[in-house]
Amino acid sequence: MSASLLCASSSQNSQPTQVPALPIQQQQLLLRQQLLSCDGKAAAPHMLIEDEVHGVIEIPSHIEEIVNHPIFQRLKKVKQTGLLSLACKPASSHTRYEHCIGTYKSAQDLLAALKRNSNCERELPEWCRRSVEIAALLHDVGHGPFSHYWEQVCGEGQFDHELNGLLCVDRIFADMKCEVLRSLRDDNNGRGVQLIKALIIGQSELLTYPMLGLGYLFDIVHNSRSGLDVDKWDYLRRDNKRLKLLSDEDMQFDDVFLKARIALDGQRIEHRCEDFHLIYKLYTARWRLHIGAYQQPKALAFDFLLSKIVRRCQPQLIDVRADSKEWLDLYDDRVMQLIDNDPLTVYLRSPERWIESAPCDGNNEECICVRRKKTAPGVDMQPDECYPLYGDPSKKRSFERLTTPTIISACYALQ
Structure with a gap:
């Protein structure tokens, strides 16, 4: 669920204004009054988005321009968990649009925590801050219909939503x-857009310039070094809010991010010794979400059947990418419409059969x-040395890693 309203801001460079927990219409009015009272001038419009997690x-005006772009709006029609809501979890009907907005907010929260917890003399340049926030916003913009399920439809290694997302970034920019966005695209050989794209795929090698003392930025959006990033931070909270599989205690790992700091050399994000066990909890x-939802046997079976149908009756869809005019029309409901005449499609709409x-x-x-092996959390989590720590080593709690994989196996007859 998401909703948006216009409100006001005094400048594009202002920090998000804190407003109390009031209905969104009252917050809109209060925010406008506060900002107008600061300088008495007319303000640039902002968007307020009501989010079930945050x-x-x-949303400042330059981000609003991106959010309103047709390529980003398409994400409203792409389910976050693909076919899961059809297969076995009806409540899991939220979209990639909501997740991307939430990841943008999570990146803001982590940047604020890093500034608060770190001893950095050097202020993060504004163009870098904006690039990180936009990379978080656009990190999943290249997803195909049904999110990760589409990668299975296209075949292993044939569709990469992050590489496809880079095409989306170019089209959007x-x-x-907006002058702010044009400067990220045009100034200094487009260094801002370069950074956005490099952060999305987690590869600093994509840059044509050095990130001296700012290497830690690559631990925020797509952390290819340890796997801890704001993408996971948002989707775990968001998906569990819908699926209700885990308790509040199971989800208490926010301090992994909120107590993090920047290493002295600026190259990594460090976590508190006393929070190390919370990384394993994450x-x-x-x-548990994979076992209890994402890789439920029926969900995997639905994925298999969708692949079979699309490849049989609409194989041309497999080759559509973000640089083609067909991309905007490639989303969940449209694919279901295109395969509706196949005799097997009825089973995607009838889980009871x-x-x-x-x-x-x-x-x-x-x-x-279906038969699949899901690796255990002790294997998914990187070795201890991949997580730089700070603080009192005696406060680092020990835990036993689960390393035994889970075999997911089932057979279904279609009635």
């Missing part, structure tokens, strides 16, 4: 009118069988 998020929560049956050898045409 509350009310204030080519249309931008990976355990992620694993899937009857779990005895295991078979996988060659029975009347059955759909």
